[in-house]
Amino acid sequence: MTVTIGDFFRETANWAFLAIAIPTLLAGWRTVTSNNIVRAVLYLVISLAGSAALFFMLGAEFVGWTVVLVYIGAVIILFLIGIMITRAPLGQEAELSHPRSVRAPAALLSTVMFGVITWAMVDAFGSNAIEPFEPTVTSDLSFLIFDRFVIPFEVVSFVLLAALIGGIALARKDDGEGQR
Amino acid sequence: MTIVQFLIVSAALFSFGLYGVITRRNAVLVLASVELMLAAVNINFVAFDVYLGDTTHAGQIFSLFIIALAAAEVGIGIAIILMIYRNRQSANVDELDSMKG
Numbered sequence: 387m388t389v390t391i392g393d394f395f396r397e398t399a400n401w402a403f404l405a406i407a408i409p410t411l412l413a414g415w416r417t418v419t420s421n422n423i424v425r426a427v428l429y430l431v432i433s434l435a436g437s438a439a440l441f442f443m444l445g446a447e448f449v450g451w452t453v454v455l456v457y458i459g460a461v462i463i464l465f466l467i468g469i470m471i472t473r474a475p476l477g478q479e480a481e482l483s484h485p486r487s488v489r490a491p492a493a494l495l496s497t498v499m500f501g502v503i504t505w506a507m508v509d510a511f512g513s514n515a516i517e518p519f520e521p522t523v524t525s526d527l528s529f530l531i532f533d534r535f536v537i538p539f540e541v542v543s544f545v546l547l548a549a550l551i552g553g554i555a556l557a558r559k560d561d562g563e564g565q566r
Numbered sequence: 567m568t569i570v571q572f573l574i575v576s577a578a579l580f581s582f583g584l585y586g587v588i589t590r591r592n593a594v595l596v597l598a599s600v601e602l603m604l605a606a607v608n609i610n611f612v613a614f615d616v617y618l619g620d621t622t623h624a625g626q627i628f629s630l631f632i633i634a635l636a637a638a639e640v641g642i643g644i645a646i647i648l649m650i651y652r653n654r655q656s657a658n659v660d661e662l663d664s665m666k667g
Contacts (some may be wrong), residue, residue, distance in 0.1 A: 394568075394571075397567065399567050400567060400571070403567065403571060407571070407575045410575065410579070411575065411578050411579065411582075414578070414579050414582040414583075414602055415582055417582070417586065417598060417599070417602060418582050418583070418585050418586030418589065418590065418595075418599055418602070423592060423594070423595065426595055426598065427594075427595075427598055430598050430601065430602065433579070433602060433605065434601070434605055437579070437605045437606075437608065437609055440572065440575070440609055440612075441608075441609075441612055444572070444612050444613060444616045445616060446612045446615070446616065446626050446629075448626070448630075449608070449612055449626050449629050449630060449633075452630060452633055453605075453608070453633065456633050456634075456636075456637055457601070457605075457633070457636075460637060461601065461636065461637055461640050464640050464641065464644050465594060465597070465598060465640070465644075467644070468594045468597075468644040468647055468648070469594055471648055471651070472593075472594065472647060472648065472651040472657040473651075481591060482590060482591055482592050482595060483589045483590055483591060484588075484589050484590075484591055484660070488588065488589055489589050491588075492584075492585050492588035492589045493585060495584065495585075495588070496581040496582070496584045496585040496588075497581070499577075499580070499581050499584055500577050500578055500580075500581035503573075503577035503580070503581075504573075504574055504577050507570055507573040507574065507577065508570055508574075511568075511569050511570050511573070512570070513568050513570065514568060514569055514570075514617070515567065515568055515569075516567050516568060516569040516572070516613065516616055516617045517567075517616075522623060522626060526623065527623055527626060527627065530622055530623055530627060531627060531630075534622060535624075535627050538631060539631075542631050542634050542635065543634075545634075545635065545638055546634055546635075546637070546638045549638035549639070549641055549642050550638070550641055552642055552645070553641040553642050553644070553645040554645075556642070556645035556646060556648070556649055557644075557645040557648050557649070
């Protein structure tokens with residue numbers, strides 16, 4: 387079965403897909419190019435919300451809501467606190483990116499990366515259809531996590547615990563240091 | 567819908583993240599670009615999970631693990647940036663050159 391451009395626009399779900407994907411990509415682009423550090427992080431919110439919406443389209447509701455809670459709810463707050471604590475330059479004229487001599491090779495590299503990945507994916511999967519019309523049941527997911535994937539789950543929870551304790555240990559001031 | 571459209575969005579987001587990691591000077595924004603790359607990887611995992619109709623849902627569970635690890639990474643990363651800022655009064659990655667020969 388081959389899908390042409392006309393078939394792509396005839397399917398209603400693809401319009402919803404475009405309505406999600408285009409803002410996601412624009413916000414992702416502004417995240418890495420914006421000259422205002424707070425705006426860059428807030429564009430990251432839009433981009434992550436778009437990825438959560440793509441998960442909903444694919445029927446992965448639990449993963450989508452986890453992205454909303456963990457990324458948009460917690461990680462973004464950490465970023466904003468990090469910006470405020472390090473007194474990053476908040477003005478419009480701040481030099482947040484490297485000069486053009488670094489940006490041009492980086493743009494070339496990432497364009498080549500995009501081209502190679504896209505070529506490989508189109509070559510391998512062509513126009514294979516995806517049918518996400520029945521959402522993943524969250525209880526199935528939880529049975530799998532606590533049955534088949536229970537050891538990786540425990541390992542991840544210990545990694546998280548160690549990381550958070552390490553974060554506290556790194557960020558607190560030593561007693562002998564005093565105020566500087 | 568085809569699977570390729572999700573993979574192309576994911577590839578574009580990953581390339582943006584790569585561009586950001588290389589070009590950003592501020593360490594917090596480098597971390598934000600890494601988050602963009604991880605989000606792209608998650609889209610790939612979930613898309614392939616749905617495409618293959620996997621009954622063990624390994625793709626979705628792996629993307630949950632990635633989300634947890636990304637949260638841990640940001641927690642540690644912000645703490646390290648905070649320490650660097652305290653010692654060097656700067657969070658720009660190009661000024662951290664004391665190990666440069």
